[in-house]
Amino acid sequence: MRSIRNAELEGKRVLMRVDFNVPMDKEGNILDDTKMRAALPSMEYALSHNAKLILMSHLGRPKGKPDRKYSLKSLVGHLESLLQAPVIMADDCIGPSVTEQINAMETGEVLLLENLRFHPEEEKNDPQFSEELAKLGDIYINDAFGTAHRAHASTAGVADYLPAYAGFLMEQEVKMLNQVLNSPESPRMAIMGGAKVKDKLSLIGNLMNRMDVILIGGGMANTFLKAAGKNIGASMFEPDLLEEAARLLNTGAKTRILIPVDVVVTDEISANGKTEVVSVDAIPADKVIADIGPRTLDIYKQEINQAKTIIWNGPVGVYEYEQFANGTKEITTAMANSSAVTVIGGGDSAVVAHDLGLEAKITHVSTGGGATLEFLEGKKLPGVVACGA
Numbered sequence: 001m002r003s004i005r006n007a008e009l010e011g012k013r014v015l016m017r018v019d020f021n022v023p024m025d026k027e028g029n030i031l032d033d034t035k036m037r038a039a040l041p042s043m044e045y046a047l048s049h050n051a052k053l054i055l056m057s058h059l060g061r062p063k064g065k066p067d068r069k070y071s072l073k074s075l076v077g078h079l080e081s082l083l084q085a086p087v088i089m090a091d092d093c094i095g096p097s098v099t100e101q102i103n104a105m106e107t108g109e110v111l112l113l114e115n116l117r118f119h120p121e122e123e124k125n126d127p128q129f130s131e132e133l134a135k136l137g138d139i140y141i142n143d144a145f146g147t148a149h150r151a152h153a154s155t156a157g158v159a160d161y162l163p164a165y166a167g168f169l170m171e172q173e174v175k176m177l178n179q180v181l182n183s184p185e186s187p188r189m190a191i192m193g194g195a196k197v198k199d200k201l202s203l204i205g206n207l208m209n210r211m212d213v214i215l216i217g218g219g220m221a222n223t224f225l226k227a228a229g230k231n232i233g234a235s236m237f238e239p240d241l242l243e244e245a246a247r248l249l250n251t252g253a254k255t256r257i258l259i260p261v262d263v264v265v266t267d268e269i270s271a272n273g274k275t276e277v278v279s280v281d282a283i284p285a286d287k288v289i290a291d292i293g294p295r296t297l298d299i300y301k302q303e304i305n306q307a308k309t310i311i312w313n314g315p316v317g318v319y320e321y322e323q324f325a326n327g328t329k330e331i332t333t334a335m336a337n338s339s340a341v342t343v344i345g346g347g348d349s350a351v352v353a354h355d356l357g358l359e360a361k362i363t364h365v366s367t368g369g370g371a372t373l374e375f376l377e378g379k380k381l382p383g384v385v386a387c388g389a
Helices: 034-038 040-048 072-083 096-103 127-134 168-182 201-207 220-227 239-249 294-306 326-336 347-355 370-376
Strands: 013-017 052-056 110-112 139-142 164-166 188-192 213-216 256-258 262-266 275-279 288-292 309-313 341-344
Touching: 013 040, 034 040, 034 072, 040 052, 040 072, 040 168, 072 110, 164 168, 168 309, 168 341, 168 370, 188 201, 188 294, 201 239, 201 370, 213 220, 213 294, 220 239, 220 288, 256 294, 262 294, 288 294, 288 326, 294 326, 309 326, 309 347, 309 370, 326 341, 326 347, 341 347
Parallel strands: 013 052, 013 139, 052 110, 139 164, 188 213, 188 309, 213 256, 309 341
Antiparallel strands: 262 275, 262 288
């Protein structure tokens, strides 16, 4: 990709796509500023090279019209504290008033555009809207990996009108995800969790023969257990994917797929659910699987301890409830203590690492969710392609 390092920024209007789509509470307080902090190196680099920095992002799902609840104005104070510099807030992301504000900017100043998704043309990748955005800058930097899988005006369309470069976060994401996909360092491992097989089927397919072992957990393990002939009690599974799960288990490929040998079951998935550990050969008909069991955890941790490269996506239990969170917590801790190159593939897995305070011990925690999954599936991401990849 073309890098921000190779862009001539001095005195230029730098239009930078960042991902400030951060979780917030009902009062508008930021719950986790990871995505904002991840963009700091690119923002600071542009400012240190005397650029006029124009930031654009979306927040939430305002459905193509202005909604005060999703205004980026609520982020200005925190952004100023991160940058340790004043931030000018625009009332819109295009139009005469925005152009006027940009024309009045001095080098080293920062302007934050209002939510891109207040305009339906953003998600439609409308060429005219893309061109209007492009008129605001001289150079386009994409540092929003979390939205790189979307062909929107601000992630792809703008690159048709301006010289486009990848920011440091975008570079790091692509580098690390490529590294785990193509690493020669064996044993190579993937840990796949989450609710559904169909969400990860393409990913598992792309990882077959790239990984030495794939560990399966979470709700998706139910379908694999059922395909292996186990009685999974009252647990949810995906009937239409049983044949494919059986094929993956018996494919004869060099990649080993490990599924649970024991599980934590419960009478209900709630804070009041009672737990019981049982073998996968003795799951009661009226119980549902809520976590991997201790024997499975020991097997998985042994594999983690031997691995040289690990990618993880998706909790291995119903992490939202404490009594079903042990497997996910233990997997995260084992990864943090591993000597392997470790990559957490965004989404809920990244939240777990954050909640446990273990982010610093993981080689790379992706800021992507869907973008990370699609990259690992082998798909070309519009936002990455726009930067010359």
